[in-house]
Amino acid sequence: MDIKDKISSQREFFNSGKTLDIDYRIELLKSLRSGIIEMEEEISSALKRDLGKSSFESYMCEIGLVLSEINYMINHIKKFSKKERVKTPLAQFKSKSYKIKSPYGLVLIMSPWNYPFMLTISPLVDAISAGNICVVKPSAYSKYTSEIIKKLLENYLPKEVVTVALGGRDVNGYLLNIKFDYIFFTGSVNVGKLVMEKASKNLTPVTLELGGKSPCIVDENTDLNLAAKRIVFGKYLNLGQTCVVPDYVIVNEDIKGEFIKYLKDEIISQFGKDPIGNSDYGKIINEKHFARLKGLIKNEDIIIVGYCDDDKLKIEPTILDNITMESPCMKEEIFGPILPVMTFKDREDIIDIIKINPTPLALYIFTNDETLKNHILNNVSFGGGCVNDTIIHLATEQMGFGGVGTSGMGSYHGKSGFDTFTHEKSIVEKSNFIDLPMRYQPYTKKNEKLLRKFLK
Structure with missing residues (x-):
């Protein structure tokens, strides 16, 4: 099946509303966690081949951090997903105001080679937690880890939820010409500029995790x-x-x-x-x-x-x-x-x-x-x-991680990650019990005085 067919199938699945079910998202995270634990040795071996990382460093800086992110999301996803009540101005009496948390839809996650497992799976965890479906594009430079990521995700997550695309620049270019609902990119400043340029053609929102001279x-x-x-x-x-x-x-x-x-x-x-x-x-x-x-x-x-x-x-x-x-x-x-x-x-x-x-x-x-x-x-x-x-x-889910200016835009980890992949719908629900007449024409001096009092 070609990538476009896979994406089409994913969109159909998203439109079914299945990922709006919080319990389903938790099931996905638990399955992913089980896969990582079962495949830990294979993941460590791949990181060793790509970057020479010891098993200790692989767990400390990649595998362990991902498991921590998954556990945090499993424990907090219901709280993060709740409808959020906010105060309503007196001028809108009688009504109530709230925010509904909605997933963007189809997300493209493009990751780098330096922490190839953590920087692929961690944003994926946040995106799934928020109810999105994803296309994951790991780096071609860290080919052994990329292959293990593909194996992991295909074995432990439904193909309708995650598609893994392997390859080099040609695959990157192909994906960036497809319309996604959100793009999450980690990598160099120069490639980040290209991602943003491509995203702008479809008005696709982006998070860019870049770098710089720290x-x-x-x-x-x-x-x-x-x-x-x-x-x-x-x-x-x-x-x-x-x-x-x-x-x-x-x-x-x-x-x-x-x-x-x-x-x-x-x-x-x-x-x-x-x-x-x-x-x-x-x-x-x-x-x-x-x-x-x-x-x-x-x-x-x-x-x-x-x-x-x-x-x-x-x-x-x-x-x-x-x-x-x-x-x-x-x-x-x-x-x-x-x-x-x-x-x-x-x-x-x-x-x-x-x-x-x-x-x-x-x-x-x-x-x-x-x-x-x-x-x-x-x-x-x-x-x-x-x-x-x-x-x-x-390395904490309590704070967002991200750059500013040329080092990037947007952040993730913990609640910040959930929020990154979530659109908040602002809703005012008006009662039919009473209707204040001052906003309607014909405008009068009396109604203008009332309006000024309400909007001070």
Whole structure:
């Protein structure tokens, strides 16, 4: 069956109203959860083949987060789906007002290769929870995980609810020329622009989860040892192939040398003296990205730590010194295990450095100075972030995760995810018991006075 026929069948199923049944949605989520648990070993194996991820990291950053999202939705979906009463203005007496939660319909979910399981299944969970049917397009770069995703979804969810489309750019282009009711895209800024352009032709709403150069600020008023530990964890997780990774560090110039020493010590502590030989240390996704990252290292003046293994597509955790805004590594999102270190003298230097680049997806600041913290958080535009830690802000269903400006639009996780895939119908239900005459012609001075009183 061709993709258009599958989509046509899906639309017929959606029009039947079956997904409006909350219990049916919960059944779907429970079936998906069972499938993930039963196929966990296969999923981990695929992630290992694509990105060299250990089973621990695969569960911590992908499988476990998806299961957490599913459990949260199962426990809250009935509450999220309820009709919501709101106050009615006196001018509309006698009536009641409420909002009805409605699914959009057919949703296209396009996911990237860096967290191929989590960034495909997590938005799918939110979309299903809201009552939508979906076409899922995982990345061609993470082909083993994409194949497992197809197997999982075809075995544990009805084909009328989810269709999986595998392939490269030709498939992406084909799908983007089909009219969907909503598009959820995670990936690069350039492809995000294309998605938005295609969506605009059908006036299709979109959520774009993009990226950018996320800064990490280190003030002298902090625990430098702990800061280095948490930055090394966040930066080199998945070899830096993370959309919210600390892209570069801006450290107070008085403590740069001390801080770099802590960074080097932490790299050894977390990955050993031979990270390339560490079986839990992953790999770069493909030769194209590997070559790009090698170029960024080659063009810098001083490499404090770093070694590349061409055969294994591995790059050791690397720190770059003597970096300026003109350095090649500051001209693009790094998306690899390379950490440039810059310095600042005062708080305005920090703002000036960050604002040279477009709005980042994340921002991290390590400080115990409340004034500095509030100054940065209030004066810099970014998607989300952490104070005195990295990465962890995206791992909670209690807050939405998303970007702003060039780092994206819209958010998901938990209720934010349910709301993203939900249209709220605003309804005023008027009583026939009484009808206020002042809105009708002919207009009179008396009715105008009444109107002004009501609408003040």
